Amino acid sequence: QQVVKEAEEKKTMVVDSKNAASLVSELRGTFSTGKTRSYEWRTTQIKNIIKLVEERESDIFEALRSDLSKPELESFVSEISMTKASCKTMLKELKHWMKPEPAKTKLTTFPSSAEIVSEPLGVVLVISAWNYPVLLSLDPVIGAIAAGNAVVLKPSEVAPATSSLLAKLLPEYVDKSAIRVVEGAVAETTALLEQRWDKILYTGNGKVGRIVMAAAAKHLTPVVLELGGKNPVVVDSNVNLKVAVRRIIAGKWGCNNGQACISPDYIITTKSFAPQLIDALKSTLEEFYGKDPLQSKDLSRIVNSSHFQRLAQLLDDDKVSGKIVHGGQRDEKRIKIAPTLLLDVPHNSLIMKEEIFGPLLLIITVDKVEDSFVIINSRSKPLAAYLFTNDKALEKKFVDSISAGGMLINDTCLHLAVHTLPFGGVGESGMGSYHGKFSFDTFSHKKAVLYRSFGGDASARYPPYTLKKQRV
Numbered sequence: 001q002q003v004v005k006e007a008e009e010k011k012t013m014v015v016d017s018k019n020a021a022s023l024v025s026e027l028r029g030t031f032s033t034g035k036t037r038s039y040e041w042r043t044t045q046i047k048n049i050i051k052l053v054e055e056r057e058s059d060i061f062e063a064l065r066s067d068l069s070k071p072e073l074e075s076f077v078s079e080i081s082m083t084k085a086s087c088k089t090m091l092k093e094l095k096h097w098m099k100p101e102p103a104k105t106k107l108t109t110f111p112s113s114a115e116i117v118s119e120p121l122g123v124v125l126v127i128s129a130w131n132y133p134v135l136l137s138l139d140p141v142i143g144a145i146a147a148g149n150a151v152v153l154k155p156s157e158v159a160p161a162t163s164s165l166l167a168k169l170l171p172e173y174v175d176k177s178a179i180r181v182v183e184g185a186v187a188e189t190t191a192l193l194e195q196r197w198d199k200i201l202y203t204g205n206g207k208v209g210r211i212v213m214a215a216a217a218k219h220l221t222p223v224v225l226e227l228g229g230k231n232p233v234v235v236d237s238n239v240n241l242k243v244a245v246r247r248i249i250a251g252k253w254g255c256n257n258g259q260a261c262i263s264p265d266y267i268i269t270t271k272s273f274a275p276q277l278i279d280a281l282k283s284t285l286e287e288f289y290g291k292d293p294l295q296s297k298d299l300s301r302i303v304n305s306s307h308f309q310r311l312a313q314l315l316d317d318d319k320v321s322g323k324i325v326h327g328g329q330r331d332e333k334r335i336k337i338a339p340t341l342l343l344d345v346p347h348n349s350l351i352m353k354e355e356i357f358g359p360l361l362l363i364i365t366v367d368k369v370e371d372s373f374v375i376i377n378s379r380s381k382p383l384a385a386y387l388f389t390n391d392k393a394l395e396k397k398f399v400d401s402i403s404a405g406g407m408l409i410n411d412t413c414l415h416l417a418v419h420t421l422p423f424g425g426v427g428e429s430g431m432g433s434y435h436g437k438f439s440f441d442t443f444s445h446k447k448a449v450l451y452r453s454f455g456g457d458a459s460a461r462y463p464p465y466t467l468k469k470q471r472v
């Protein structure tokens with residue numbers, strides 16, 4: 001009832017199993033007209049998304065402030081600019097990507113030619129998460145459009161202002177006969193997941209990822225699961241400490257106050273280097289966020305009370321007591337937690353098992369830096385793994401022996417912005433990838449086409465099968 005009332009007020013669509021089915025069938029109708037296949041249609045929609053983020057920038061800032069108190073500069077860099085950059089990559093490369101790719105043929109099929117044709121999949125579903133609610137919604141939608149699909153976006157209800165803004169703005173800017181937004185939480189997403197889609201791209205936690213995959217399996221729908229995990233940062237003692245520490249802080253607290261899928265979760269360093277590293281982290285945190293970081297305007301708040309309670313529980317675990325070496329302050333009313341460092345918490349504590357996804361950073365010490373590899377490889381494969389070192393041999397060993405969705409040497413998070421790199425997880429951190437050409441490929445079917453003429457019709461193929469023919 002409440003959802004219906006809110007939707008009526010906002011004039012957005014309420015979804016249950018029945019109208020989810022008619023929504024998909026309506027979009028299938030649009031897709032079957034072939035309009036979404038043309039280069040012009042695709043590029044018009046993408047240009048209109050650029051217009052949307054440019055013209056409605058202040059509304060977007062406001063929604064992000066309301067959902068996360070996200071600092072404007074962060075919103076600009078990581079939501080607006082990155083969405084625009086994704087659109088621009090598509091506009092620049094799309095014509096070339098849409099062209100069939102010639103493929104070599106073999107003597108067996110002589111004379112013939114072959115090509116790989118990228119065709120749109122049909123009607124796809126994008127389910128996005130709350131932490132980068134603009135980018136994580138629009139970026140997959142841009143990929144789906146670039147590949148010529150009709151698409152339904154289900155933004156996260158955990159970022160309600162942004163979800164509502166996208167539901168209002170997208171139909172004003174793009175072709176709503178092929179691109180739709182459905183708002184809602186579990187019930188609405190469940191109704192959507194009952195339908196047959198041609199692909200589902202889901203961003204969020206692995207528990208729901210399993211629900212999405214099980215629902216998709218009923219229709220043999222392929223999925224991309226953009227999940228998370230505990231991202232390690234190995235810090236060698238030979239680094240430029242000042243630069244390393246600034247970059248770790250930028251990737252942790254400077255990314256939505258640690259509520260980012262590729263934010264560092266734990267540092268591993270040597271016992272002998274840890275004191276220097278901790279001192280540098282403490283002083284740089286103070287330089288960036290002041291003596292009372294709960295008052296800093298440059299830190300997002302925790303998204304809501306239930307995530308605040310989840311993080312508070314990690315800190316209140318008995319096993320963690322006495323392990324906080326910096327921070328720990330919280331303000332329950334304003335759902336804020338200060339940047340917090342915890343040193344050598346026991347391996348069986350909750351915080352060592354669960355993805356933190358917030359402003360707490362663990363520091364684990366080892367005897368030798370190489371010991372860190374054993375720790376990382378004994379855990380689920382992370383979405384991102386980071387190494388700070390000046391040692392090329394260590395760098396090579398890290399790249400060769402650690403499995404992660406992506407990795408970055410001597411910095412954090414920036415690999416996400418490189419559109420020539422695929423973005424996605426492995427193992428528990430997800431499957432499939434997107435960004436740039438990888439988005440186009442993710443939402444396309446690679447159709448194998450072999451062309452022959454009527455010449456070269458070797459009789460050896462046809463019965464009657466004789467021993468002589470077998471030897472040809």
Ligand code: NAD
Pocket residue numbers: 127128129130131132136154155156157158184185186189190203204205206208211225226227228229260261262355357383424425430
């Ligand atoms: P969330 O709560 O916004 O949930 C994600 C989506 O799942 C939402 O649209 C929500 O409506 C839907 N959902 C929730 N419960 C559902 C259910 N029972 N059935 C069907 N749909 C359901 O986001 P979250 O899960 O809190 O996101 C945080 C997690 O996402 C972290 O693990 C983080 O690492 C990961 N993440 C990954 C990426 C990436 O690109 N790999 C990006 C952001 C976040």
